[in-house]
Amino acid sequence: MIQNIPLSYFLVISTAMFFIGIYGFLTRRNLITMLMSVELILNSVNINFVAFNKYLFPQHLQGHFFMLIVIAVAASEAAVAIAIIINIYRNFKSIDVENVDEMKF
């Protein structure tokens, strides 16, 4: 809990970050940058968890641990994603998301 800083500030930051991440996900053409946007999203969620934990329910560590797990998940997600991206790069010689549309309709 930070003096004079209300919870809502955190929430504004995290929400903004969340939607910035989403915006990035929707517009970045490079698969890796899309992955980065996902990381932003997850990060914003982490902020939420931590802030809620600290400000509202400091007796327990639920948000705290949630955040830890999310990081772990983010890491494994990133690992697999990057593996696939590299695979795609091999196949398509490009990691532009626009090219990844062989299957449609």
Place this chain on the structure above:
Amino acid sequence: MDYTYTLFIPLIPFFVFLVLGLMGHKMPPIVAGLIGTLGLGLSTVLSYFTAINYFWTSHVPETAYASIKGFEVPWLHLTEKLTIHLGVLIDPISVMMLVVITTVSLMVHIYSIGYMKGDPGFYRFFSFLSLFSFSMLGLVLATNIFQMYIFWELVGVSSFLLIGFYYEKPSAVAASKKAFIVTRFADLGFLIGILMLSFNTGTFDFQTLTDPHGPAIAQAGGVAFMGMSVLTWSLIFIFVGGAGKSAMFPFHIWLPDAMEGPTPVSALIHAATMVVAGVYLVARLFPVFALGAPDALHVVAWIGGFSSIFAAMIACTQTDIKRVLAYSTMSQIGYMMLALGVSGYGGEEGLGFMASNFHLFTHAMFKALLFLGAGAVIHAVHSNEIGDMGNLRKYLPITHMTFLIACLTIAGIPPFSGFFSKDEILAAAFRDNKMLFAIEYIVAGLTAFYMFRLYYGIFWGKKTHYHHTPHEAPKVMTIPLLILAFGSVFAGFLPFHNLVTSDGKGFESHIDWMIAIPSVLIGVVGIAIATVMYKSETAIPDKMAQSFKHLYKWAHRKFYMDEVYLFVTRKIIFRYISTPIAWFDRHIVDGTMNGIAGIIQYTAYSIKGLQSGKLQQYAFVFVSGTVILVLIFVYLV
């Protein structure tokens, strides 16, 4: 007296029908013919026995003839009150009809053995004849109106089968179709009438219906629709059915075409028996008509009157001998209808009723004779056209004589039977309605005229050269002619006013010479004109035709009734109802169903762009979906 055995009168022909129908093709033709004839002979014997027994042997003089149910079984249970029974009803008119039907039918059977000789459908012909006899007998013996309807339909189908007997001839097929459909249309009226009548009275039974104190007549009052009571309406509808079978205007158009059938058939069905079913129907329900719904009776009278003059006018111009006879039949049945229509109920009042039945009886004899005679002529010259004939009197002496007798009879020349029955009708009409009476005078003259036109055309007239010398028909054909001629001559002396009356009681009747003499005179005038015009080849007929050009043309074209019907069927039913409905079905109803499927397909194809394969677009939809859900369910709901 137990009349249960009368059951067999119709049943014997029925069995004959089954036997011939199922096994006839395996028999030699003559066996089939004999089986048919013998079967009907048996029925005839039974009928005569019944008639003698009913009218004379077991009848106590000076009492009313009773109406007896000889036999009855329930056939179909409809509602609480309504059950269809099958049975036989014995009363004066049914017994009279039994005699008429079996006599004429037997004659026709015998005659046909000769006439149909060599026809590949010989057995078929006899089985159909038996079927018809069965149906007709069942019709007249019906104990209730529904049974009558049942046999009414059967009669219709037998007629259909017989008209279309030469089924390879398209005209015969068309004629049979026409006959069936037109009468079927009329039967719809009959059916509706039955439904109305039975619903209101709670019974189908003739005895209950015609009981002057029964429910039908008791409920006569009240106005239901257009100023007439329910009873009146139902009777009018029933009469529509009768008019259809009896070829009354405007349902008459099937009758001339029905001449496509073999001539004996015309004699049996379209002259003597089936066509009078309508008359019989009205006679059967006569007490209800007379006591409960005089308005309906007026309709009967006027339709009958109009039909008689209408048909007579057409008959004057036709050249096909069977058609002339057909129109003549229509005209004569018009007479009978008119007689019923002008009749009252009970005693002297019921003169018309008696006259009608009387005329029915005599007409059966002489008209059957005329047709069979015509058949003999056709048999000899292989043509129906009057133009192909002439001067046949020396080739066909017996036919000539019997034909002449028949012509005189129909023309109402005393002492032939037609004179008596026609006179009674005129007398009845005179009492009731002068206008109709006048019409009937004219018709009498026309009748005499066209019959003798026919007679002269066939047996006198021009000297025609025949490829084969025409020869008289074999005995098997001429004997029926002679028998019928005998009947035509002497049937008039039967004491009908004591036998067949509206209330079963006899009454005194005598010839009203004030009416009879002018009618005979008119008949003679008609004959005279015909003699002048047609006895030998003259130019008068053509001149007449020229001077009454339009009338002649209209009459010759049967007042364009066929065209009207063609218009109704071809144009209205086919082109303006059925075709649009079929189109509607295919394109609108079915099109809607297909359209729904098409729209679904179209939608499926048009939204395929949603699945663009682009990851970011998917994500966009995902996010927007979430946002929209939030918008709706957090802020709007």
Place this chain on the structure above:
Amino acid sequence: MNILNLFIIIPMLTVGGILLTKDLKQSRLVSAIGMGFQLILSFVLVYLYLKERHAGNTAAMLFTYDVLWFPSLNIHYALGVDGISVAMIALTGIVVFAGIFASWKMELLPREFFISLIILASGVFGFFISLDLFTMFLFYELAVIPMYLLIGIWGSGPKEYSAMKLTLMLMAGSAMLLVGLLGIYFFSSPDPHALTFNLLEISKIHIPIGMQRFLFPFTFIGFGILGALFPFHTWSPDGHASAPTAVSMLHAGVLMKLGGYGAFRVAIFLMPEAAHEQAWIFLILTAISVVYGAFSAIVQTDLKYINAYSSVSHCGLVLFAVLMMNQTAMNGAIVQMISHGLMTALFFALIGMIYGRTHTRLINEMGGLMKVIPFLGVVYVIAGLASLGLPGFSGFVAEMIIFVGSFQHTDVFHRVITIIAASSIVITAVYILRVVGTLLLGPIKNDHFLHLEDAKWYERISTITLVIAITAIGTAPYWLTDMINFSLVPIVQKLSSIQLTSLN
């Protein structure tokens, strides 16, 4: 062993038997034996039923058999028959039997053909013996789906289109039906733990009128689609036209009867108030069906289309009569179902046989066939006469009962609509005679037809069976109507009690 179970078991055994067969000869023999048994069984059932009734058993349903199937939903495998279902079963037995013989020469995939056909038949049998709405619905769908294969594989013409259309429309019908049935189920008892699908149980309670108003159209139209209710009938002409002979027979002869039977057994019986309220709408539709079908038939040139439209007309009359909701008319409806089932089966059998000889179904291309194939010609005429309501054949009996029954309503609406419906008998005559005239009578149009062979023995079995049934009903209708009447009494009593209460 309950006799009704046999109606399911025998077809199953037959299917099993066909699976073991190798070729057409064996499989048709097995089918014929199996369905022959089924036919005999049907008549045994009729006999047993009458005996039981004679012995004074007045229970609404006889030979009941009840096994709890899904206890938590109270779904039972419940069987039972009354006079109406017995009559329908007899009809089915006859038509199926005739159908097997009509497909005696089915060269293409015969085993599959007979199996599908018998599955269809078992669905129909099951439907008629079910007392439980769930099993009834199950059998209903079971009967519909083999149609797709039967038409699609063994049909002719645009068979794939027709099969698809037929299946989809009927399934859309069952969609509506399902909603109705579920609604009925959930209002079948005030106690949520005592809900039931059992027809008899439900009939004892009173479904709230608001719900009835909602559910009745679903149920009625659901069944009505199968019963060719205007304007949902369009599957019928196409489907019939493309189907192979036996399938047309079964379909028009039996399957379409499911619609009428269900509309009466479920929709009206269970929801009488709504039926009374909404009958007028459907009466108008059915009256249109009757006349419209007949008029459409007039201008058709394909024999099967003619008969299909004629079926629309006749089946319309069934629903029409059912909606009149009095004993006589309903009795007429049942008789009409049976009568039409037999007639139309006969028609389709004949059409199939004629088509098999002439290779055309267009009446304009044929003519004078009576001369060369007299047996078929005569039977065709008989079928035609039966169809146009000639006394002595079943059609007349049915129509007359219906019209007399319908006429028991005294108000102008019912009267007028009855007269309109009755007018169809004339139109029917027109198209029947047109066909008979063009097809059988007149001169022979094509020299090829001169050498056609008349009916073979199996074809004779098929047609004669049906003709006998038609004439039997036509000449002695008393026992049939009596049997039906007895079972109609409770139903009509329920309906009339409603009528009285609504008047008060």
Place this chain on the structure above:
Amino acid sequence: MLNEFMFILIAVMILVFSILTVLTRKILRAAVYMLFVLISTAGLYFMLSYNFLAAVQLTVYAGGIVVLIIFSILLTSHLSERAVMAPFKQSLFSALATLAGATLTLVTILRYSFIPNTGVDPQFNIIDVGNALVSYNREGYALPFEVVSILLLAAMIGSIVVAKKEPTLKDKEAKLDK
């Protein structure tokens, strides 16, 4: 006062760098911006005195994941390559959707009165955290901890399977040639 200043500084950094991450045209630069974001976030955790979290954030997130990402960028792109940006229409609609979403979410969140903390704020030290991590009672996180290990193992195997360079057709042909 310092806290507030720090917080605002961190907040601004987070937001600015987040925006830069998604807007910059250089891919590598985006990764670096994201690194800044993650580090700033760690700063927030420090300020909330969740030191352990902050440390994890720095090591695993900023250290591990970002490095992974940077490596993969290096593998797949040229350094000088300028990222292709989305077409204007796509950006516009995405912006609209995200703006709408953000507005709705923010409004909803800010209008909600969270249950204020009434109790004391126990300061957890690293031992408490460790105890909680291995505890299998309520408020213990042994199970997730174990499951995460499975996840990481699976992810590892998965990435290996996917990324493993397989003998392509060409390679096989080459082998045959030998």
Place this chain on the structure above:
Amino acid sequence: MNLSDFLTMRHEIVLSVLALLILIIDLNLHNRDKHRIIPISISLFFVYTLVGFLPADKSVLFGGMYQTNPLLVMMKNILNVGVLIVLLQSVTWLKQDANREKISEYFILLFSTLIGMDFMISSGDFLMFFLGLELATIPLAALAAFTHHQTKSAEAGIKLLLNSALSSGILLFGISLIYGSTGSIYFDTITQLYRNTPLQVLAYIFFFTGMAFKLSLVPFHLWTADVYEGAPINITSYLSVISKGAAAFILIILMFTVFKTIAPIYNHILYLIAILTMTVGNLFALRQKNMKRFLAFSSIAQAGFILLGILGGNTMGMTSVIYFVLVYIFSNLGAFGVVSAIAAVTNKENMDDYDGLYATNPKLSLLMMLSLFSLAGIPPVAGFFGKFFLFASAASAGYYWLVFIAVLNATISLYYYLLVVKAMFINKSETPLAYFRSDNYTRIGLVLSGVGIFILGFWSQIYEIINSLSYGILP
């Protein structure tokens, strides 16, 4: 940890051990003998499936993070049986040269996703739930990208992974708000504190979209078809059957327990989504020519039907959903099994290739037809019962119009199912697929699904068991 705890967690523990065991065996096998993994793994898994059927009680472990009861065990067993069939059906494919070296990885990855699903089903809090969800998804992405030489496979993998990342981001944001507004991640606490406030509804919606992604509900379904098409066919069947089934299970558990206080709200959402899902799924399925893609869209439509059961909101709904999933697993596996058997031998997976199949491969065609009929809900196969009960449960809540729309959609679905039937039975082909004999594993897999399709419907016992188990879990 004692024996009873072990028994309680047997699914997860045994499966983890299995995965490790396979890893170890694999390490000790020579490259040549890698194919031996197949019988070993499958028989181990078969034993494990049997173990799963040991009786189980209601129990809570890890302070509420792990909960189990007979119903949940039932769900896991259902999934196990499905997976067993999937494994059997994938043998032919696994034996192909390209996959020879990755056999054990296939099993390990598959098992780990199954572990994830089991944990997800058993989760007692959002943390475990989320972990399970991710464990069930991330390895799947790797599996989807399993085939190297096909670009489609990689594309499927990345589409699945990135989409799932986005969705789990949104879902997490929702969870964080739930946590913020209730102060707990434990289900039991949240249940008591969840209220119908805007924030909580919003949190619910965020959470729901994440689940909707897993279940591929419209409009969160767009990834489905592409992934299904690109992934190896057995993975597709796994995705469409097991993964979706697990999602359905957890969704209904959460709806009926955690979020039951906002049922009036989420019922509206489900109503809307159900209609959208069924309709759009059908519309897309209508014109598909690729069998995998076709089945993908059909499975989207099927997911819409599942929502009907959730809308029922009572024991019946619960039972019908579980039962439907069970039936759906068998039916879909039947269909996928045939597609996979054909693709493994002939490499053809277009609808046109199936023309005239009945003439050459009658048994496969029949199984395909029955499976499709089951999917369409035609008696006497099980699908009819499954659909019927779903509709019944929706009707029990009064959603008659929804039921009507659903049944109409079922009719539309029948149309495209019949297209396949038509191809196999009616269409004539110049070059039909030649007759072939699948290997025994595949045959067993196919027979199992075929038997299931029949038995599940008539044998009411199964429904009753599920029903009796469901009875306890609801308030």
